[in-house]
Amino acid sequence: MKRLFCRCGNQVFFDSQQCLHCGARLGFDSDQLIMRALTCGDGDSGRLGEHCETVDGEPFRHCGNRVDFDVCNWLVPQHSDQRLCFACQFNRTVPNQSLPGNQQRWRVLEEGKKRLFFTLMRLGLPLVSGWRDPGGLLLDFVEDGRSREEYAETFASTGYLGGVITINTLEADSVARAAAREQLNERYRTVLGHLRHESGHYYWAHLNPDAALRSEFTDLFGDEREDYASALSRHYAQGPPPNWRERYISAYASAHPSEDWAETWGHYLHIYDALETAAAHDVIPWGPDALDMDGRIAQWRELSLALNELNRSVGHGDAYPFVINSEVERKLAFADRVIARLQTPQ
Ligand SMILES: [Zn+2]
Ligand SMILES: [Zn+2]
Ligand SMILES: [Zn+2]
Known part of the structure; x- marks a missing residue:
């Protein structure tokens, strides 16, 4: 996550609706991926559904799910024909x-x-x-x-x-x-x-992988055509194999090759977001885009250890209670290749 700021310079959270420093009403602009401070209607007291604008006069509306239910802080460009963000x-x-x-x-x-x-x-x-x-x-x-x-x-x-x-x-x-x-x-x-x-299940299906990628998948995760219902029943009845930590990121990943993939994908996203956040706050020198997959994993091992120690320092459990073994490293590298494919328009 990037650092997000109000127009007054105060740092705000991704889900903030109002600046706690200057009181400005806030909304997230998903085109620019930045927070916007807005004036709505005839002033800050204007109704949420009304026309709002930034200090530079850029027009926006609040998402209908904020106006009606107060569950969203994203914006809709004024010209959009959609009521929802x-x-x-x-x-x-x-x-x-x-x-x-x-x-x-x-x-x-x-x-x-x-x-x-x-x-x-x-x-x-x-x-x-x-x-x-x-x-x-x-x-x-x-x-x-x-x-x-x-x-x-x-x-x-x-x-x-x-x-x-x-x-x-x-x-x-x-x-x-x-x-x-x-x-x-x-x-x-x-x-x-x-x-x-x-989302890992969605993107794997969305990619519609060719035979070469499928065979790489099978080498790493196993045959995804394995009967799903019986694999899951077996997992819940018998638990994971005793040596699961040597091959999987989590016990659940051992239930079925598709679950192993989705767990790997989920961790890829965790790592990417956490490294981005850490770099944005100058905790680490480089964000994920400046590192290759080996570099990201090395950086994340160091950072997640510090994060767990910090959590323990304030009386919480580990923030990241997982171990990335060498098998998982190979699986994460595969997820990185899948992402590169998805980034290229088909
Ligand atoms: Zn402010
Ligand atoms: Zn919304
Ligand atoms: Zn799943």
Whole structure:
């Protein structure tokens, strides 16, 4: 993540809606990837849905999902015929806002989605919504019987199928997420982690890899045609193989070759974003674009160790509880080659 600033010079967060220093109303400009301070209507008290402009007179509107539900801080250019910002146009199902707790959950999901999108945009990956293009991406944020009596007979798992990333909104509930993490004996479980992982399934399908790339995939991850349902049942019944740490980034990656790929992709995005953030704050000299894959991994090993120590210093668990072994290094290098392919228009 880049550093983002208000017009007064104060550094603000990616999800900030207002500058805590000068009080300016803020919105994220997804074309320029910068934060904009805006005056709306007849002044800062103007209504959100009205015409807003920057100090230089550039006109914008706030996303409809900010105006109606206060869950988004992205902007829509005034000339756009869309009411929603770029990222909100990818939503297909959103949590029912008449039910208690769902506004907060949706906000958490949007924050994760936007951070994912930011990195995808920084990497120059194709990002088109399934509403515009049948090969595009859509997101479903759904509830099921585990979170609501109203949906007692339903079960929705987080996953990816045919261009649609589904996230169970319960993942946005910190108590439920911690319970799932304990139950599944995981050390790391976040909304952002889920979204990054699922985007890996999408991009692999989107790339439609040729035979050579597929065979490289099989050498590294295994045969992705292995029966998925039985592989997952086996994983949940028996757990990962005892030596999984020698070959995989996480226990879940050992469940099926496709999951290993998606876990690898998710970690690629983690590493890219974290290195970019660290470089933007002068914690490390070079950002990810100035480093090759070996350089990124070396830098990340050093940085993630420091990050874990810092976390422990303030009484938290490790921020990055993973070990990048040499097999995982090769898999990350493969993800880097896949990204290079995706960056080139087909
Ligand atoms: Zn300010
Ligand atoms: Zn939006
Ligand atoms: Zn998956």
